[in-house]
Amino acid sequence: MTVPFPFEAGAGCPVLLAPMAGITDLPFRRVVAGFGAALVVSEMVASEDMVRARPSTRAKAELGVADGQTAVQLAGRDAWWMGEAARMLADQGARVIDINMGCPAKKVVGGLSGSALMRDLDHALSLIDAVVAAVDVPVTLKTRLGWDEACHNAPELARRAVGAGVKMVTIHGRTRCQFYKGRADWAAIAPVVRAVDVPVVANGDITGAQAARQALAQSGAGGVMVGRGAQGRPWLLAQIAASLSGRPVPPAPQGAELVALVGAHYDAMLGFYGRDLGLRVARKHLGWYADAAGGCALARRAALTATNPAQVLALLPDLLAPMQEVAA
Incomplete structure (x- = not known):
């Protein structure tokens, strides 16, 4: 076959x-x-x-x-x-x-x-x-x-x-x-x-x-x-x-759309690996998302060191917002 x-x-x-x-x-x-x-x-x-x-x-x-x-x-x-x-x-x-x-x-x-x-x-x-x-x-x-x-x-x-x-x-x-x-x-x-x-x-x-x-x-x-x-x-x-x-290139997600995407990916990692291992695995992905978004260093440090998933999710809007928007 x-x-x-x-x-x-x-x-x-x-x-x-x-x-x-x-x-x-x-x-x-x-x-x-x-x-x-x-x-x-x-x-x-x-x-x-x-x-x-x-x-x-x-x-x-x-x-x-x-x-x-x-x-x-x-x-x-x-x-x-x-x-x-x-x-x-x-x-x-x-x-x-x-x-x-x-x-x-x-x-x-x-x-x-x-x-x-x-x-x-x-x-x-x-x-x-x-x-x-x-x-x-x-x-x-x-x-x-x-x-x-x-x-x-x-x-x-x-x-x-x-x-x-x-x-x-x-x-x-x-x-x-x-x-x-x-x-x-x-x-x-x-x-x-x-x-x-x-x-x-x-x-x-x-x-x-x-x-x-x-x-x-x-x-x-x-x-x-x-x-x-x-x-x-x-x-x-x-x-x-x-x-x-030759088709129109879709824009990269931004703002609330990006936060929702990363939040869903984060939840999926916790569900796949379990809470403790999932927290560790997720940090590298969150860092890469922050790099792509140009987010601020303070939000990055807080999100990548947080040990409570709810804390991490709450930090996503700042982590994924361009640095100038956070500063404003």
Whole structure:
């Protein structure tokens, strides 16, 4: 059975939400999806931990049965665990399984997962084969240009992955050894586009519509994936998509609308994680919202140190108002 991508029915260039550890949990994905996104991707989930049912891993992967446009990203180094985790997630309702071969974190690479797999393409393909064989939903791949400047093997990995059944490839325009330093090299994604006949998505430094256009022009990719640019701006994907398609760009929420949005996101985080953990997780999101709004430092300090949810909600109007409005 062939299952189409959730975004194939839509018009225009797809704009996807990148998986980000500690950020793209269910509450944040739902906020982004609420503005319109071709696809939102979960935090990276360790395949063995998922099968062994560790609660924190299950929380990262939790989908919500009614949620569409959702992919779950799997990482691992063992084909059996990868296949079992993919099967479990598809049974729970995942529409797309994405395989992580791009995470540069030392603890991931040290475990021979993430971008470490770019150093052993035969082993990488064994993982892809296992996941594709385990599920009927589309399987996608997210990776980088290569391990370092001397090893740009993303075109070969992509070609072999597509031959194994992968339906889309996302390329972050940096090598593993670059981590997130320097600028993403969108032009270096072009050889991957030429190597395969499935959609290729450009990732890295997509912070707005202008950057998205440049990434598409330089790479020849068919879509873009937004990561850190969406922090504090969950509406950004919808704005980029509208601009790329020539539609009117919706304005960013302001005033009471923004307060209501952030308040609802805050409540959702408390409900998802529980009060104590939710308070801690929410602080980084509140800080990003304040950065985007240009709020005042005093309101920020008060909101990020408050331990009572009602206090935090009461502080949102000042936290999210531009500094000059608070001063007035």
